[in-house]
Amino acid sequence: MKMLKKIVLCCFTLLFCFTIQNVSAASTCNYDEQVELNNLSSTVKTGYEIKRVVTDMEGNVLPDVKEEEAVEDSPYVLSTRIRVYVLNITDDIYIKITSDKGLEKTYHYSDTTNGEISFSGGDLTEIINYQVTVYSNKNNCNGELYRTIDFVTPMKNMYSSFSDCEAIPNYEYCQHYITAPFLATDSEIQKGIDKEYQKVRQQKQEEEEKKEKTFFEKLQDFYNKNKIILYSLFGIVVIAGVLTTIVILKKRRSRIL
Secondary structure, eight states: OHHHHHHHHHHHHHHHHHHHHHHHHSOSSOHHHHHHHHHHHHTOEEEEEEEEEEEOTTOOBOTTSOGGGOOTTSSOEEEEEEEEEEEOOOTTEEEEEEETTSOEEEEOGGGSBTTBEEEEOOSSSSOEEEEEEEEEOSSTTTTOEEEEEEEEEOEEOGGGGSGGGGTOTTSGGGOSEESSOOOSOHHHHHHHHHHHHHHHHHHHHHHHHHHHHHHHHHHHHHHHHHHHHHHHHHHHHHHHHHHHHHHHHHHHHHHHO
16 A cells, blocks of 8 residues: 555656656647747848859958959959848847857847848868757846757869869769768769769760761652652753853854854
């Protein structure tokens, strides 16, 4: 009997603790506020833009200098940079951005330009993984997490500058930007590019040969279908030529006489 009471008491204790945990985990905002926050967080957009910029010799971006001024022997350099952006931040939400390269920063609406933030994502020499977490900024449930967004910014693929890659830009090892490192060795990558290039080259050669073959086949087919007409035309041309020659000769003789 005593054992039964202890079991029942333990069950009630566990149930009580579980109930407290659920209550503490529940949002302190009401239902309408939670719906609003879910809607607001769902509109938050992340992305990046790759663009050419003019920099000085130290790598500082010079937005007022035009690309045409970055010529040889000038103090300017044309460079490719990436900008990361987050859109649709409002007064009722704020975000925290982290990356696997050490970035960790929080943005409220007051830190944005009409709800938008952007910052430099570097010079495309490395792949960067970002995470954006969206939190409530309402007084009733400030700091509650409503959404997590993960995205990756790419890096330049050095193999894309190979001459063979010009013919196969969509090939895995020839794409201009990549969002995951290659697992193959340099030797394996170079062999893969060469093999794909030779395959594409062979395909183009076969297509050209097929076009030439098709042209001559069509020409032969035209001849077979119209050879009677062609012979007739040829005969008419020959006869006309002979008659013309005879007329000319007669005229010359009549002049001599």
